[in-house]
Amino acid sequence: MKLRSRPSLKVGLLLAFCAIAGTAQTPATLPTDRLNEPWWAKRHAAVLEKVQSEKDTELILLGDSITQNYEKADPPDEDFQPTWRHFYSSRKALNLGFSGDTTAHVLWRLEHGEVDGLRPRAVVLLIGTNNTARGQSAEETSRGIESVVAKLREKLPQSAILLLGLLPSEVSPEKSGVDAEVNRRLARRYESEEMVAYLDISPAFFQDNRLNTAIFYDPRLKTPRKPLHPDTTGQRLMAEAIEPTLTRLMEDGPRQYLAGLSAVNTALIPVPRLERDSYDWDQRHRDVLAAKSQIEPEIVLVGDSITHFWGGLPKANHVNGPNAWAAAFGGTPVLNLGFGWDRTQNVLWRLQHGEFDGLHPKTVILNIGTNNLTGTVNARANTPEEVVQGILAIHEKVRASSPGSRLVVMGIFPRGFSPSARLRAPIARVNQLLAAALAGKPDTTFLDIGARFLQPDGTLPKRLMNDGTHPTEEGYAIWVQALAEAGVIRPR
Secondary structure: OOOOOOHHHHHHHHHHHHHHHOOOOOOOOOOOOOOOOHHHHHHHHHHHHHHHHOOOOOEEEEEOHHHHHHHOEEOOOEEOHHHHHHHOHHHOEEEEEOOOOOHHHHHHHHHOOOOOOOOOOEEEEEOOHHHHHOOOOHHHHHHHHHHHHHHHHHHOOOOEEEEEOOOOOOOOHHHHHHHHHHHHHHHHHOOOOOOEEEEOOHHHHEEOOEEOHHHEOHHHOOOOOOOOOEOHHHHHHHHHHHHHHHHHHHOOOOOOOHHHOOOOOHHHOOOOOOOOOOOOHHHHHHHHHHHHOOOOOOEEEEEOHHHHOOOOEOOOOOOOOHHHHHHHHOOOOEEEEEOOOOOHHHHHHHHHOOOOOOOOOOEEEEEOOHHHHOOOOOOOOOOHHHHHHHHHHHHHHHHHHOOOOEEEEEOOOOOOOOOOOOOHHHHHHHHHHHHHHHOOOOOEEEEOOHHHHOOOOOOOOOOOOOOOOOOOHHHHHHHHHHHHHOOOOOOO
């Protein structure tokens, strides 16, 4: 393959052709090489050799310097090889990161053999930060990323794609604003596309609502720069943040027991379905998006199975409290955003993917967090402190989308028939922390009604929750009464 070319002439001819054809191409979508840079040309040639010799590649990581950095082993700040070996080597992974690349460069590489003949289970794609650093708009950058995804679907139709949102940085306020808009666009674009999972792991890099600059190596370089590249700790954190989703896409076992993924608060990382339940999670997400066009809800309920199987639209495959639902809401237009087995991270993904977009209800009732306290092979159990952070993140997103809504945040309902049941103590701690965190927040009511379900000795009657977790008709009636007393509803 001939590697040397004349990029300026090629791009000029392409732009001229596009102008004549009337298409809407931009520099972000025009395949462009960097063969005039010797290291880049040499790396591309080496990749082509690897592609020929590593036909059994199961995973591709594709992107720019943040991805290429996995090849570095320079402690303490740039020692990324241990993370690569731990999470990716056993997956027969191929690193296709090129420092400084934009979407245009990735498109050229894909068109010139870098994935030809491979059949990986999955591709992790992280690209676009150099587009916005060079002044490209959110629309241009998003279209460039979409073009890369389309090219991957063409070249690797059998491979799942894990598309990562742009990571946060402190390069400039302008870049951060454009990056955030790119991520919003990508979330909407890939809310339900087959074989493509979008994941924004930005929350992993924040601490106390501020970017944790200590986990970026740029400020510690000999010539300090603004935070952009995760350091040894940040790169490990990134791998942990994507591991549950990557495991699901690759249909393999996690490369670390999920209970050990402690560097990142998993309650804050938006992810799609984690657990299988008695319904189709993806179809319910589509049903929610369709239901939004049918009604203008006065009330929106957000939660897990306790909310899901109460009633309303979209219809559930079974309903546990139809009479209580009718008494609470009657003819009031209500949208039910409850999903069985959801954790806070699932709700954050759903909010990110359009379920609350454009809604301005009078009241939002949030009841989430109980599933975060239980661990499975798909997700570790969260601490009470982590759960509260997840709930507060949901509160903030809903408030930002609909500042005029009253938010009613429910305390987690009791679980287990005995007062000494395993989850009673962490639930109490969550509710204690949540009450303190929400105190004084405008138009927000914290409603902890757990004691109403319990006998004086702390036992939970089966007539109220026959499985120790989900309310019966009589149990839902207690919730209705509490909402009425708080002035949220007027029972029929």
